[in-house]
Amino acid sequence: MRELEYPFDGELILKKSKKLRRVLLEERSDFLEKRIAVLGGSTTHDYIRVLELFLLEQGIRPVFYESEYAQYWQDVMFDNPELVSFAPDLIFIHTSNRNITTWPAVSDQTEQVEALLSEQFAHFQAMWEKIAQVYRCPVIQNNFEYPFYRLLGNQEGVYPQGRISFINSLNEKFYQYAREHGNFYIHDINYLSASYGLDRWADPLYWHMYKYACCMQAVPVFAHNLANIIKSVFGRNKKALVLDLDNTLWGGVVGDDGPENLEIGQETPMGQVYSEFQGYVKAQKDIGVMLTVNSKNEHDNALAGLHHPEGVIKPEDFVLIKANWEPKSENINAIAQELNILPDSLVFVDDNPAEREIVGAQSAGTAVPEIGTPEQYIRVLDHSGFFEVTSLSEDDRKRNEMYQANMARKVQQERFTDYREYLLSLEMHGTIRSFEAIYMARIAQLTNKSNQFNLTTRRFTQAQIESFAADSRYITRYGKLEDRFGDNGVVSVVIGRKGTLADTDIYRRGEMPGAADGAASGATEAESSAAAGGIAADSAASGDTEAATGTAAGADVLHLELWLMSCRVLKRDMEYAMMDSVVEACQECGIGTIMGYYYPTVKNAMVKTFYQTMGFEKMEETDTGVTIWRYVIPADYENKNTVIA
Amino acid sequence: MSREEVFEKLNEVFRDVFDDEEITVTDATTADDIEDWDSLEHINLLAAVEQEFGMKFNMGQVVSMKNVGEMADIIIGQIG
Numbered sequence: 001m002r003e004l005e006y007p008f009d010g011e012l013i014l015k016k017s018k019k020l021r022r023v024l025l026e027e028r029s030d031f032l033e034k035r036i037a038v039l040g041g042s043t044t045h046d047y048i049r050v051l052e053l054f055l056l057e058q059g060i061r062p063v064f065y066e067s068e069y070a071q072y073w074q075d076v077m078f079d080n081p082e083l084v085s086f087a088p089d090l091i092f093i094h095t096s097n098r099n100i101t102t103w104p105a106v107s108d109q110t111e112q113v114e115a116l117l118s119e120q121f122a123h124f125q126a127m128w129e130k131i132a133q134v135y136r137c138p139v140i141q142n143n144f145e146y147p148f149y150r151l152l153g154n155q156e157g158v159y160p161q162g163r164i165s166f167i168n169s170l171n172e173k174f175y176q177y178a179r180e181h182g183n184f185y186i187h188d189i190n191y192l193s194a195s196y197g198l199d200r201w202a203d204p205l206y207w208h209m210y211k212y213a214c215c216m217q218a219v220p221v222f223a224h225n226l227a228n229i230i231k232s233v234f235g236r237n238k239k240a241l242v243l244d245l246d247n248t249l250w251g252g253v254v255g256d257d258g259p260e261n262l263e264i265g266q267e268t269p270m271g272q273v274y275s276e277f278q279g280y281v282k283a284q285k286d287i288g289v290m291l292t293v294n295s296k297n298e299h300d301n302a303l304a305g306l307h308h309p310e311g312v313i314k315p316e317d318f319v320l321i322k323a324n325w326e327p328k329s330e331n332i333n334a335i336a337q338e339l340n341i342l343p344d345s346l347v348f349v350d351d352n353p354a355e356r357e358i359v360g361a362q363s364a365g366t367a368v369p370e371i372g373t374p375e376q377y378i379r380v381l382d383h384s385g386f387f388e389v390t391s392l393s394e395d396d397r398k399r400n401e402m403y404q405a406n407m408a409r410k411v412q413q414e415r416f417t418d419y420r421e422y423l424l425s426l427e428m429h430g431t432i433r434s435f436e437a438i439y440m441a442r443i444a445q446l447t448n449k450s451n452q453f454n455l456t457t458r459r460f461t462q463a464q465i466e467s468f469a470a471d472s473r474y475i476t477r478y479g480k481l482e483d484r485f486g487d488n489g490v491v492s493v494v495i496g497r498k499g500t501l502a503d504t505d506i507y508r509r510g511e512m513p514g515a516a517d518g519a520a521s522g523a524t525e526a527e528s529s530a531a532a533g534g535i536a537a538d539s540a541a542s543g544d545t546e547a548a549t550g551t552a553a554g555a556d557v558l559h560l561e562l563w564l565m566s567c568r569v570l571k572r573d574m575e576y577a578m579m580d581s582v583v584e585a586c587q588e589c590g591i592g593t594i595m596g597y598y599y600p601t602v603k604n605a606m607v608k609t610f611y612q613t614m615g616f617e618k619m620e621e622t623d624t625g626v627t628i629w630r631y632v633i634p635a636d637y638e639n640k641n642t643v644i645a
Numbered sequence: 646m647s648r649e650e651v652f653e654k655l656n657e658v659f660r661d662v663f664d665d666e667e668i669t670v671t672d673a674t675t676a677d678d679i680e681d682w683d684s685l686e687h688i689n690l691l692a693a694v695e696q697e698f699g700m701k702f703n704m705g706q707v708v709s710m711k712n713v714g715e716m717a718d719i720i721i722g723q724i725g
Contacts, residue, residue, distance in 0.1 A: 015693040018664035045685040205704050209688075216692040 001027070004057040005369065006384040010220035017049055024056040030602055031061035032459070034234060037088035038064060039072035041099035042213040047226075050219050054227030058236050069211065070099075076127045076134075084134070089461070090230060091131055092140045095124075096189065096213035097147055097167060104161045106151070113160045121173045128177065128184065136463035138183045138233050140226065143171045145193040145214075148202035182441060183462050185229050185390055192225055193218075195383075228385030234459065235448025238367060238386040239341050240290035241281065242332060244350035245297060245305055245323070249281070249313065250274050251374070254305035255297055265310025273374045278312035280378045285317060288399040289387050290339060293321040294331045294348070319403040328355050329362030336363075339403065340567035342451065342603065347386045349377070391441050398489070405485035406568060412485075423573060423643040426483040430574065430644040432581040435469035435476040442490045443478055446564060451603040454564040455596065455610060473498050475558060475585045479578050481569055481644070491569045492578050495562040498555035498591065507559055507597045510626050557593045558586050563610075576640035579614055583633055596629040615640075646724060651698075651717050658693050662686065672714030700724055 003013060003020060013020065034055075038044050048064050055062045065086045067075045072093055075083055101123075102116040124141070131139055144167045156162035160169075171190060178184050193201040196218050206212040214222060231237065246253045251263025251270045263271040264278070285291060291313075295302050302323030306315045315321065320338060322331040328350070336343045344365025350356050351371065360368040371380045409426065416422035435443060444462040451457065460468075468474045479492035497503075560582075565575060586594060596611040598604075608627075612618065616629035652670065659668045663681050676682040682690070694716065695701055700723040702710075710716055 011692070011696040014689055015658070015661045015696065016664075017689075019661070022664070043685075046689060049689075205707075209704055209707055212688075216688060217696075 013220045033061050034089045036062045037091045039067040039093050041072050041095035043211045050223035058231040090138045097144045106161045140185045142187045142189045145189045228388040232388035232390040238347050239345040242292050242294045242348045245295040247351045255301045259304040277377050282313045285400045291318045295323045297323040299323045329359050332363045408485050428483045428644040430577045431480040450564040452606050456599050458562050491566040496558040496560045558591050560596045573643050577644045580639045594631040598627045600625040658697050662690050670713045674713040
């Protein structure tokens with residue numbers, strides 16, 4: 001919705017929020033539902049109201065828990081059955097410098113200031129640790145914004161007694177905690193308030209009148225920035241930039257003006273602007289964003305422009321270059337297809353409003369920011385938060401290389417007429433094991449962003465993934481694939497729960513047992529952690545205790561709660577290797593039957609008959625399209641994979 | 646701006662904020678007359694009014710304002 005895309009009119013959003021909400025809910029139905037607890041150190045009402053809009057815009061439908069006024073700390077630290085039974089998927093802690101209680105006095109000694117700092121930090125740390133222990137869900141924590149006045153003037157940051165110095169030190173402690181703890185994210189309101197304008201942001205009227213941490217008019221900026229972290233945590237980041245060339249990456253039209261006359265480089269102010277932008281775009285590669293070109297140009301001209309000696313970005317920085325005379329919307333769809341991602345994972349950057357208009361109308365879900373004039377490009381793309389970083393995995397840093405390796409594989413493939421020979425020529429090596437600590441973040445990330453090759457589309461947090469790994473009732477497998485062109489990283493995940501055939505009933509209903517986090521049972525802490533992420537929590541809640549009692553003892557059936565694979569390794573026989581490993585794990589613990597489930601979504605039609613391909617027998621199809629598959633492991637099971645070592 | 650014009654604009658703002666096309670405010674209208682007008686919506690309403698008229702209420706005014714008539718008086722006093 002245009003009204004909610006950066007740059008947006010915050011006051012319009014505030015005024016028309018009720019209408020916008022109504023329209024957003026009418027526009028689509030495939031929302032991802034998430035339970036979000038907002039624990040405030042100040043009034044949170046309007047923050048929640050606007051946050052909901054930005055989340056709906058991202059396809060996430062939030063259900064909120066809102067703490068009583070300023071009860072953020074008490075809500076966590078003391079027994080709170082309401083919050084426990086709410087079972088948050090995410091907790092947001094909305095504190096500000098108004099919640100700092102241990103400000104130093106100018107007369108304090110440096111050691112006293114240190115003690116105050118430790119005391120204030122301990123207050124927060126205790127709360128975070130309690131959350132990690134009881135709720136085990138992602139946490140987003142505001143850092144602190146600067147105060148709106150400076151007793152020590154310009155030296156406020158120099159003397160440890162100054163409030164700016166105190167805030168800087170406290171923020172640094174917060175960052176250190178974030179560096180050391182997964183699932184913990186900083187919401188940087190210090191940057192945000194600076195970017196918005198601190199005097200307006202901190203207008204004391206809104207604190208004294210309404211106990212708002214920032215002025216009303218800044219609430220949309222705040223909510224947008226926060227929604228970006230939330231959607232990133234839940235796997236809704238964009239994945240690739242689709243860039244126009246002429247007047248987007250350089251000034252001028254390469255076909256008309258010739259490459260030597262383009263504005264790029266340090267010679268002119270405009271050339272400098274484009275150079276800075278090219279540098280910004282190129283750096284996106286480092287956070288895992290794939291770069292592609294979509295330009296109306298002769299291919300040779302496009303390359304000539306990209307080879308400009310003053311250019312920062314080169315043809316080899318792109319995974320795909322579409323320079324032709326096709327409609328850009330068709331190129332967009334082709335790019336999505338070739339990268340094996342959906343058009344709604346793309347961001348189209350073009351200076352020409354007419355092109356943006358067409359792509360916006362023709363390519364479902366592709367983001368089409370109004371990027372303004374060249375000197376505004378960076379700000380618009382950056383503040384839009386399409387690629388909000390919540391974890392920097394090795395995979396992200398290497399993504400471009402991986403896709404380039406894929407292109408090399410394609411060339412290789414063309415040299416073989418026999419597909420098996422081609423696969424053998426790739427010299428593939430697979431590593432398939434139970435979940436291991438170093439891959440937990442990547443596994444959780446995959447469960448949140450795989451849509452197409454995903455049988456049940458269950459989304460899990462890292463904490464849930466860790467609990468599966470530690471739970472003997474579960475068989476977990478991750479698969480990593482390397483070949484002569486490079487390392488694809490972790491590309492496949494399977495989670496199966498041991499049980500009995502009777503458990504099939506629960507899965508038939510399409511329930512998402514694993515999605516119910518430990519706390520969902522609403523039971524005591526000990527009970528809920530025992531049921532963490534497992535089927536027991538959810539089915540107990542639905543009264544189906546009979547079927548849920550299938551625990552490791554006496555279990556003879558493995559129920560596949562999740563099977564997913566990254567589309568970057570389609571048709572490499574990795575799924576067969578995963579199957580072999582799952583069968584082996586079953587055999588080791590005396591399980592003879594594997595049950596597979598396919599839950600249809602708008603995006604996963606690709607795997608509708610996957611289990612059939614794997615040799616499963618279709619048992620039934622419900623009226624909601626859920627199909628149930630059974631595989632009885634033969635005594636003489638032979639490995640299905642013959643190409644991956 | 647005449648008082649009638651101010652009220653016309655106020656009606657628009659109220660309709661937007663409460664998403665209700667039926668609302669018509671008068672001098673005597675108070676929060677009791679509009680179902681969704683609670684203390685939290687009040688903040689939003691004032692922000693929307695400020696934006697519409699390009700003015701700001703100060704704290705004293707926010708605290709003492711009794712009905713829409715007084716709100717209109719303040720607006721007219723500020724924008725002339």
